[in-house]
Amino acid sequence: MSITSLLNGMPGAVAQGLIWGIMAIGVYITFKILDIADLTVDGSLCTGGAVCVMMLMAGYGMVPALICAFIAGMLTGLATGLLHTAMGISAILAGILTQLGLYSINLKIMGKANQPINANNYDLLVSLRNIKGVPLFENTIFITFIFTVVLIAFLYWFFGTELGSSLRASGCNADMCRAQGINVSFNKVLGLVLSNGLVALSGALLAQYQGFADVQMGRGAIVIGLAAVVIGEALFGKIFKNFALRLLSVALGSIIYYIVLQVVIWMKLDPQLLKLLSAIIVAIFLAIPYWKSKYFAGKVKGGK
Amino acid sequence: MLEIKDIHKTFNKGTVNQKIALNGLSLHLKAGDFVTVIGGNGAGKSTMLNAIAGVWKPDSGRIIIDGDDVTNMPEHKRAKYLGRVFQDPMRGTAADMEIAENLALAARRGKMRTLKWGIKKAERELYREKLLALDLGLENRLSSKVGLLSGGQRQALTLLMASLEMPKVLLLDEHTAALDPKTAAKVLELTDRIVNENKLTTLMITHNMHDAIAHGNRLIMLSDGQVMLDIAGEEKKNLTVETLLSKFYQASGEDFADDSVLLSK
Numbered sequence: 001m002s003i004t005s006l007l008n009g010m011p012g013a014v015a016q017g018l019i020w021g022i023m024a025i026g027v028y029i030t031f032k033i034l035d036i037a038d039l040t041v042d043g044s045l046c047t048g049g050a051v052c053v054m055m056l057m058a059g060y061g062m063v064p065a066l067i068c069a070f071i072a073g074m075l076t077g078l079a080t081g082l083l084h085t086a087m088g089i090s091a092i093l094a095g096i097l098t099q100l101g102l103y104s105i106n107l108k109i110m111g112k113a114n115q116p117i118n119a120n121n122y123d124l125l126v127s128l129r130n131i132k133g134v135p136l137f138e139n140t141i142f143i144t145f146i147f148t149v150v151l152i153a154f155l156y157w158f159f160g161t162e163l164g165s166s167l168r169a170s171g172c173n174a175d176m177c178r179a180q181g182i183n184v185s186f187n188k189v190l191g192l193v194l195s196n197g198l199v200a201l202s203g204a205l206l207a208q209y210q211g212f213a214d215v216q217m218g219r220g221a222i223v224i225g226l227a228a229v230v231i232g233e234a235l236f237g238k239i240f241k242n243f244a245l246r247l248l249s250v251a252l253g254s255i256i257y258y259i260v261l262q263v264v265i266w267m268k269l270d271p272q273l274l275k276l277l278s279a280i281i282v283a284i285f286l287a288i289p290y291w292k293s294k295y296f297a298g299k300v301k302g303g304k
Numbered sequence: 305m306l307e308i309k310d311i312h313k314t315f316n317k318g319t320v321n322q323k324i325a326l327n328g329l330s331l332h333l334k335a336g337d338f339v340t341v342i343g344g345n346g347a348g349k350s351t352m353l354n355a356i357a358g359v360w361k362p363d364s365g366r367i368i369i370d371g372d373d374v375t376n377m378p379e380h381k382r383a384k385y386l387g388r389v390f391q392d393p394m395r396g397t398a399a400d401m402e403i404a405e406n407l408a409l410a411a412r413r414g415k416m417r418t419l420k421w422g423i424k425k426a427e428r429e430l431y432r433e434k435l436l437a438l439d440l441g442l443e444n445r446l447s448s449k450v451g452l453l454s455g456g457q458r459q460a461l462t463l464l465m466a467s468l469e470m471p472k473v474l475l476l477d478e479h480t481a482a483l484d485p486k487t488a489a490k491v492l493e494l495t496d497r498i499v500n501e502n503k504l505t506t507l508m509i510t511h512n513m514h515d516a517i518a519h520g521n522r523l524i525m526l527s528d529g530q531v532m533l534d535i536a537g538e539e540k541k542n543l544t545v546e547t548l549l550s551k552f553y554q555a556s557g558e559d560f561a562d563d564s565v566l567l568s569k
């Protein structure tokens with residue numbers, strides 16, 4: 001348990017954190033803005049990875065591969081959105097149904113459960129080989145950081161527009177929105193589409209980073225996304241009020257999650273327990289606001 | 305301006321909880337009419353407003369606003385004709401958004417929401433002036449979250465939102481009922497001002513008979529999903545609580561003692 005081995009693991013943790021951070025920003029859109037827990041992400045993450053890997057292997061360039069991964073992700077969000085709004089299925093169940101369906105679709109896209117892509121044979125944008133000792137512009141941390149900043153800038157713009165504002169309002173007060181002529185169902189679908197596009201984009205980067213797309217790669221993604229959101233909020237919520245900074249805090253939350261994970265691995269904790277640990281941490285963080293209102297705010301002060 | 309023709313609405317049809325909420329309700333409002341609506345609990349007042357707003361479709365009948373038949377129009381499309389203030393101050397505004405953002409959302413009621421910036425610079429100035437006129441000290445809090453406001457402030461803001469983009473009909477469902485008497489009086493005064501300044505066609509539900517008499521140019525009383533009393537013009541002007549009560553008992557043919565619960569003075 002030398003401290004150098006821990007430090008050696010840090011760049012990887014930061015890179016992974018940034019890549020998953022993009023997914024977590026997608027989760028933020030549904031969970032925090034729309035007030036929907038969208039379980040589609042467990043499937044759409046892999047969809048993005050699968051589409052990207054297959055396109056690269058078929059000889060397409062990086063840009064079309066990423067764009068197609070993004071669009072494929074948007075379609076998965078569309079599926080969930082329509083199940084929810086046009087068919088009246090609860091949002092959670094709609095996400096589970098899409099996620100289940102995607103398992104088959106992802107297998108069909110890849111043709112098998114695991115599709116490796118070798119960084120020696122393909123010119124990949126990010127890779128776990130490119131986190132140390134490479135020029136800055138090839139460095140995965142740098143590239144994913146730029147990605148994150150550009151995405152945050154885009155989302156900051158979008159949620160400031162008339163349409164984006166109405167989307168924020170839809171998650172906040174649906175009654176008010178309908179009274180103000182806002183189509184809440186449409187906005188929910190739009191939010192799910194956008195969110196899953198981002199998740200798939202994250203999956204496309206993740207598949208390149210780890211060198212393969214795997215049908216299991218999105219398992220528990222929603223929990224990681226929620227963890228990033230709640231960690232970011234807990235640590236930076238008080239100081240980051242601006243919307244762009246809030247999105248940044250999600251990315252930072254994701255990085256911190258992976259750093260903690262690195263520490264846990266370094267402490268030689270049984271890796272099989274990692275998911276359990278994540279679930280417990282997220283559960284506690286989600287419970288904090290509830291506990292606060294229930295056990296602290298309710299205390300009557302004053303008097304003797 | 306507003307025409308309600310023979311509306312029927314039954315909730316939970318065919319179950320033990322079946323409830324006829326509107327039973328052939330008809331009502332015609334001329335442009336500029338300010339109608340106060342009274343009636344006992346469950347008389348169908350809110351149901352009438354919800355039918356106009358399109359919260360759900362009536363079983364039968366037609367609703368026509370400004371010449372357009374809106375009976376089959378979904379709620380969010382119908383919103384372009386309507387300004388609405390709810391009883392619950394929480395319902396009319398988005399708590400997590402700024403005052404200015406709420407106003408900007410309302411200013412675009414009935415318009416396509418585009419990818420243009422959600423709130424222009426000039427708008428802020430306009431909102432500041434409008435808030436100044438409310439005299440609630442909100443003019444310097446444009447960037448405050450609405451969730452920080454009091455119930456009365458939120459209702460006043462909702463009223464302002466309802467009238468930013470001029471509605472054909474303003475629907476107020478006991479919008480002062482959740483407020484303390486002083487705040488309620490202030491919001492009512494504001495209501496009068498906004499309605500009169502803009503000559504808004506208005507339906508205002510209230511449980512307070514004095515308010516129903518003191519405001520508007522016409523008063524209707526609902527009972528069992530129908531209009532039971534309809535008082536306008538000079539008669540409305542000279543109305544007192546006593547004459548209103550006696551009219552009510554005449555019309556219903558019921559006993560004083562039984563019905564005192566129907567109306568709170």
Ligand SMILES: Nc1ncnc2c1ncn2[C@@H]1O[C@H](COP(=O)(O)OP(=O)(O)OP(=O)(O)O)[C@@H](O)[C@H]1O
Binds near residue numbers: 316324345350
């Ligand atoms: N969504 C609904 N589902 C089932 N029943 C309903 C629904 N909305 C209203 N009702 C019933 O319809 C009847 C009329 O209700 P409504 O809310 O219109 O009364 P109201 O005149 O507004 O009364 P109050 O003064 O109490 O607000 C009531 O018996 C009510 O229980």
Ligand SMILES: [Mg+2]
Binds near residue numbers: 349350
């Ligand atoms: Mg009511």
